[in-house]
Amino acid sequence: MFNLDAGVGETPMTKRLVPLLWLVPLAFLGVFYFYPLGTIFQVSFSRAEGSLWQTVLEMLQAPSVRRVVGFTYYQAGLSTLLTLLVGLPGAYLFARYTFRGKNLLRALTGVPFVMPTLVVAAAFDALLGSRGWLNLGLMQLFDLAEPPFQFSNTLTAILLAHVFYNTTIVMRLVGDFWANLDPRLSQAARMLGANRWQTWRKVTLPLLAPAILAAALLVFIFDFTSFGVILILGGPQFSTIEVEIYYQAISLFNLPLAAVLAIIQLLTTLGLTVIYTRLMARLSRPLSLRPKSLTQQRLSTWRQRLAAGLLVAFLLGLFITPLVSLGVRSFVQLEPDRGQRTFEGPHVTLAFYRALWQNSNQSMFFASPAEALATSMGYAGGTVALSLLLGLPAAWMLANRQQDLVSRILDPLLMLPLGTSAVTLGLGFIVTLNRPPLDLRTSPLLIPLAHTLVAFPFVVRSLTPALRSIQPRLRQAAAVLGARPWDVFRSVDLPLVARALLVSAVFAFTISLGEFGATALVGRPDLPTVPVMIYRYLSQPGALNYGQAIALSTILMVATTVGMLLIERARVGEGAEF
Amino acid sequence: MSGLSIAGIHKTFGGKPVLAGVSFDQAPGEVLAVLGPSGCGKSTLLSIIAGLVLPEQGKVIWDGQDFSGIPPHKRNFGLMFQDYALFPHMNVRANVAFGLRMHGLPKDVVEKTVAETLDLVGLPGFDSRDVHTLSGGEQQRVALARALAPQPNVLMLDEPLGSLDRALREQLLEDLREIIRQAQQTTLYVTHDQEEAYTLADRIVVMRAGKVVQIGTPQQIYQQPNSAFVARFVGLNNLLPGKARGSEVRTSLGVFPLASPAQGPVQVLLRPNAARFGDEHTDLTGEVTEVVFRGETCLVRISAGEEKHPLSFELPSNEAIPQAGDRVQFSIDAGPGLAWFTMEQDELD
Numbered sequence: 001m002f003n004l005d006a007g008v009g010e011t012p013m014t015k016r017l018v019p020l021l022w023l024v025p026l027a028f029l030g031v032f033y034f035y036p037l038g039t040i041f042q043v044s045f046s047r048a049e050g051s052l053w054q055t056v057l058e059m060l061q062a063p064s065v066r067r068v069v070g071f072t073y074y075q076a077g078l079s080t081l082l083t084l085l086v087g088l089p090g091a092y093l094f095a096r097y098t099f100r101g102k103n104l105l106r107a108l109t110g111v112p113f114v115m116p117t118l119v120v121a122a123a124f125d126a127l128l129g130s131r132g133w134l135n136l137g138l139m140q141l142f143d144l145a146e147p148p149f150q151f152s153n154t155l156t157a158i159l160l161a162h163v164f165y166n167t168t169i170v171m172r173l174v175g176d177f178w179a180n181l182d183p184r185l186s187q188a189a190r191m192l193g194a195n196r197w198q199t200w201r202k203v204t205l206p207l208l209a210p211a212i213l214a215a216a217l218l219v220f221i222f223d224f225t226s227f228g229v230i231l232i233l234g235g236p237q238f239s240t241i242e243v244e245i246y247y248q249a250i251s252l253f254n255l256p257l258a259a260v261l262a263i264i265q266l267l268t269t270l271g272l273t274v275i276y277t278r279l280m281a282r283l284s285r286p287l288s289l290r291p292k293s294l295t296q297q298r299l300s301t302w303r304q305r306l307a308a309g310l311l312v313a314f315l316l317g318l319f320i321t322p323l324v325s326l327g328v329r330s331f332v333q334l335e336p337d338r339g340q341r342t343f344e345g346p347h348v349t350l351a352f353y354r355a356l357w358q359n360s361n362q363s364m365f366f367a368s369p370a371e372a373l374a375t376s377m378g379y380a381g382g383t384v385a386l387s388l389l390l391g392l393p394a395a396w397m398l399a400n401r402q403q404d405l406v407s408r409i410l411d412p413l414l415m416l417p418l419g420t421s422a423v424t425l426g427l428g429f430i431v432t433l434n435r436p437p438l439d440l441r442t443s444p445l446l447i448p449l450a451h452t453l454v455a456f457p458f459v460v461r462s463l464t465p466a467l468r469s470i471q472p473r474l475r476q477a478a479a480v481l482g483a484r485p486w487d488v489f490r491s492v493d494l495p496l497v498a499r500a501l502l503v504s505a506v507f508a509f510t511i512s513l514g515e516f517g518a519t520a521l522v523g524r525p526d527l528p529t530v531p532v533m534i535y536r537y538l539s540q541p542g543a544l545n546y547g548q549a550i551a552l553s554t555i556l557m558v559a560t561t562v563g564m565l566l567i568e569r570a571r572v573g574e575g576a577e578f
Numbered sequence: 579m580s581g582l583s584i585a586g587i588h589k590t591f592g593g594k595p596v597l598a599g600v601s602f603d604q605a606p607g608e609v610l611a612v613l614g615p616s617g618c619g620k621s622t623l624l625s626i627i628a629g630l631v632l633p634e635q636g637k638v639i640w641d642g643q644d645f646s647g648i649p650p651h652k653r654n655f656g657l658m659f660q661d662y663a664l665f666p667h668m669n670v671r672a673n674v675a676f677g678l679r680m681h682g683l684p685k686d687v688v689e690k691t692v693a694e695t696l697d698l699v700g701l702p703g704f705d706s707r708d709v710h711t712l713s714g715g716e717q718q719r720v721a722l723a724r725a726l727a728p729q730p731n732v733l734m735l736d737e738p739l740g741s742l743d744r745a746l747r748e749q750l751l752e753d754l755r756e757i758i759r760q761a762q763q764t765t766l767y768v769t770h771d772q773e774e775a776y777t778l779a780d781r782i783v784v785m786r787a788g789k790v791v792q793i794g795t796p797q798q799i800y801q802q803p804n805s806a807f808v809a810r811f812v813g814l815n816n817l818l819p820g821k822a823r824g825s826e827v828r829t830s831l832g833v834f835p836l837a838s839p840a841q842g843p844v845q846v847l848l849r850p851n852a853a854r855f856g857d858e859h860t861d862l863t864g865e866v867t868e869v870v871f872r873g874e875t876c877l878v879r880i881s882a883g884e885e886k887h888p889l890s891f892e893l894p895s896n897e898a899i900p901q902a903g904d905r906v907q908f909s910i911d912a913g914p915g916l917a918w919f920t921m922e923q924d925e926l927d
Binding site: 182184185187188189190191192193194195198199202203206207298300301 | 592628629630632649650651652653654655656657659663665666667676677680681724725728
């Protein structure tokens with residue numbers, strides 16, 4: 001078939017040069033992803049005694065390893081299912097109805113997603129933990145000595161945190177797709193005698209399948225590689241692969257086992273992504289999508305209003321209560337600190353915030369919130385620059401050279417960093433980037449490089465559909481009017497994806513702002529980021545340290561919320577794939 | 579009574595009235611066209627009859643039964659959408675079979691009916707084609723087959739030919755007429771195109787701004803439009819302002835007899851064949867501004883009289899046709915008297 005989609009206005013020479021666009025992102029992935037990862041695997045296995053295969057097989061047969069792997073799949077599957085259950089009604093509401101406050105609600109549901117795991121864990125702890133509002137209230141009310149409600153260290157805590165985190169993925173991915181789905185398809189089914197349930201099962205669900213699948217894949221990968229949530233909320237009896245890698249590598253220095261676990265994680269991600277790509281090709285239909293203005297209506301009957309009201313209340317409860325309780329908790333001292341003799345009872349205070357500025361332990365590695373935030377912002381800025389620089393050419397190639405063999409191979413590979421253990425990668429950085437010519441141990445670039453690996457797949461996922469959605473005719477028109485390929489890109493592609501570009505930039509920024517696993521491993525102790533500082537406070541005992549952790553979490557929460565609101569203002573009409 | 583009755587339908591969207599008291603009746607087997615400009619509320623009316631949208635007031639009655647509380651899937655009204663809304667995840671057979679399956683018909687009946695209906699719409703053997711491999715005209719036929727297969731009480735078509743090119747439209751219009759007549763299918767056809775309405779409909783309901791302004795056979799609508807709006811809408815654009823005094827009207831082009839007596843300011847309708855060119859017994863002159871060849875006839879536009887009133891007339895193209903720029907003498911044949919409309923109606927435009 002004659003394909004006019006790509007390569008408008010190309011001369012034979014530019015045609016040969018364009019594939020070189022792959023060079024930059026590939027070189028980056030090669031040096032900062034595959035090389036460290038390969039090296040750490042090699043180092044790990046060289047420590048193993050006996051033949052490699054035998055070692056691996058023995059490890060895989062150990063009941064403890066099986067339990068960890070089994071639990072990781074189990075909790076990820078269950079979390080994904082629950083997330084879909086919560087997210088789909090929300091997606092429907094956002095897709096088909098307009099109502100007051102919708103944009104604000106939309107922005108708010110996006111806030112959890114970019115919250116650092118530590119903050120989320122702290123927020124749930126502040127609400128439901130043994131020192132949380134719920135338990136304190138119950139203890140006060142019934143005069144109990146012990147917190148009656150066990151939340152921390154339960155599977156419920158893990159599942160709830162995962163749902164809290166990832167519901168927005170379902171609501172956005174499925175909701176955006178649903179919003180553009182022609183409502184007349186289900187109307188046609190109704191006219192032909194299908195009731196609501198039949199219409200959903202036979203028409204809406206099959207048409208939504210690609211979007212639901214895409215969302216489920218991402219949610220599963222996030223739940224599968226979850227680290228902070230499990231570490232803090234799950235407690236010692238729950239261990240996922242990622243947490244186990246951390247224990248094995250850092251605490252027990254059992255690198256071979258850590259490597260095997262990291263490979264299991266990688267293979268799962270790769271396998272899922274490949275299955276996903278296959279299924280997408282089978283499930284995707286050429287749809288005539290319709291603008292939202294034609295598919296959305298107001299809530300009109302009282303029954304619709306009631307259902308929408310309940311749903312909104314539920315979503316607000318799920319998304320806002322933990323965050324608000326975190327914010328409130330940071331201003332209230334409920335119990336005396338260690339060694340504090342005179343405690344006048346629970347009171348509102350700025351003590352936690354004030355203490356953040358005091359280096360009370362005379363620590364060498366102390367940083368004030370301003371300093372930590374400045375460090376975080378600096379790293380985040382670097383991450384944005386790097387991930388856009390790398391993501392834009394990759395996305396352009398994926399969008400315009402969809403059928404090329406290279407694109408087809410690289411498409412799933414680009415998702416790999418998302419499913420890679422941050423701990424493993426951090427260790428890889430430590431063993432590979434420590435000698436010339438790549439001696440980056442003390443370089444301020446090291447952290448942005450690590451963060452870019454996480455942000456890069458996001459940037460590619462949100463830019464590719466935007467670039468793909470540009471009508472080829474616009475490029476043809478520009479070319480006919482005399483624009484060279486670069487002019488076409490600059491004058492057509494770039495302005496049309498400006499919004500998607502901004503959205504990816506803010507995503508990269510907030511991802512970097514909240515990243516903890518890799519930062520903790522490879523970051524310089526004298527330049528801690530905000531999450532690292534939060535973790536330091538959390539891991540020290542006492543009410544003051546806990547309060548400081550919560551106060552600093554609140555600062556980070558406000559910073560990320562502002563970022564999310566900026567995204568929300570920028571998004572108009574275009575669907576991002578994440 | 580049997581058939582479809584629409585009684586006093588009111589609907590507002592965001593405080594704006596879209597339908598303001600629409601009523602009409604349709605006999606079983608009748609083909610009714612709802613004709614009106616875009617935005618007149620005709621598509622909303624279809625959605626209300628289908629049960630997809632609820633009216634604020636008014637009733638939809640089928641065979642004496644009030645359908646107001648009945649959900650769309652229990653009405654058995656067929657609706658063919660503007661750009662078809664074919665299910666993209668099903669092939670042709672599954673699309674056409676959908677309604678039959680939803681009605682719980684046994685498998686062999688479904689298969690037989692699908693085959694018969696595809697034959698009827700001229701697509702035999704298309705069963706296992708994917709819908710996105712079909713051309714626009716083929717998709718339209720599949721959509722028609724899908725709507726017809728469950729033998730709906732009323733078949734409703736919402737501008738079904740809107741997105742097709744002219745040659746295909748004419749072909750499909752003929753086929754559609756044939757199919758509907760053959761099946762004696764009660765049909766409600768929504769369109770903004772008078773030609774489509776003339777071709778298909780037994781009667782036409784003309785709508786304007788959420789109201790029914792005239793109901794009649796195609797001939798009645800064209801010969802006796804009841805307002806300047808309907809006249810303009812069916813292509814009768816020669817409206818001349820004047821002052822009526824009993825059975826006569828005084829205009830800038832002279833005094834003419836009226837079809838019925840009137841008083842005060844009116845506008846009168848000059849039919850496109852009312853001009854006699856080259857009549858030397860008249861002092862009525864005009865300048866030809868444009869001549870458009872239309873096949874059998876030519877459209878001659880002139881600016882007539884001292885007020886340069888724009889008029890257009892049709893002349894058989896085998897006669898002598900004036901050229902653009904010519905000054906021509908002509909007379910007006912008022913026949914048994916000119917149709918007139920009050921000015922108020924026109925000022926609503």
